[in-house]
Amino acid sequence: MTDTTVIHANSVAETLELGRRIGAVLDCGWVIGLVGDLGVGKTHLVKGIAEGFRAPGTAxxxxxxxxxxxxxxxxxxxxxxxxxxxxxxxxxGLEELGIEEMIACGAVVIEWADRVADGLPGDHLTIAGRSTGATLRVWTLCAGGPVSREWLARIS
Ligand SMILES: Nc1ncnc2c1ncn2[C@@H]1O[C@H](COP(=O)(O)OP(=O)(O)OP(=O)(O)O)[C@@H](O)[C@H]1O
Ligand SMILES: [Mg+2]
Structure with missing residues (x-):
């Protein structure tokens, strides 16, 4: 099982599609930290994740x-x-926001996770975005331990 997977998204649609792939296998207890410069596409990735995580038949x-x-x-x-x-x-602030309860009863995705790394469980999945052109993005998915390595295997 690998620790790192690199996925190229050549358009907004491909970032959304990657998000849907992640959302389709996402489960309660998962913690995903998104990192990358302003406007790299973190929120768009979350849009896809939320879509893939949607319960069948819901809006x-x-x-x-x-x-x-x-x-x-x-x-x-x-x-x-x-x-x-x-x-x-x-x-x-993460503790005050109730991060422990969120992890216990749902799935958690955090933009700018590098700013609060100390407050996150070490074994989480990091997704780092890098812009290589106007609409070109490179997403690097990196597992922080054995549990997130299992999640990564489900995505890949
Ligand atoms: N391949 C791509 N994937 C995602 N977004 C892209 C891509 N190509 C262009 N974009 C554009 O990049 C911008 C990404 O915006 P988004 O809000 O998702 O970024 P962000 O990383 O969440 O920003 P912030 O750091 O401000 O939270 C959008 O304007 C989107 O149209
Ligand atoms: Mg954002």
Missing amino acids: AVEVTSPTFVLVNEYPGRGTLYHLDAYRLHCGE
Whole structure:
């Protein structure tokens, strides 16, 4: 089982498709940390994840950046918690936001996860985005331990 998978997305549609692939196998207890520069496509990836996580027969939910509200919740096969740590520093606030409870009862996706790395379980999946052209993105999925290595195997 590998620790790292690299996926190229040549358009917004391909980033959404990668997100749907992830969302389709996403389960409660998963923690995904998204990293990468402003505007690389983290929120678009979450849009795809929320779609793939949707329960059959339910309506699509609107996914927007939680930069100001800090946490958005989307229903699916469980609850998907979407956090943005842009305004948090060094793990401060994650505990107050109830990260432990979120992990215990749902799946958690965090934008700017590198800003709060100390507050996350070490064994989580990191997805790093890099822009290599106007619409070209390279997504590197990296497992932090044995549990997230299993998740990665389900995505790949
Ligand atoms: N292949 C691609 N994948 C994702 N987004 C792309 C791609 N090509 C172009 N884009 C554009 O890049 C932007 C990505 O915006 P998005 O809000 O998803 O980024 P973000 O990483 O969440 O930004 P922020 O750091 O502000 O939270 C959008 O304007 C989108 O149209
Ligand atoms: Mg965003």
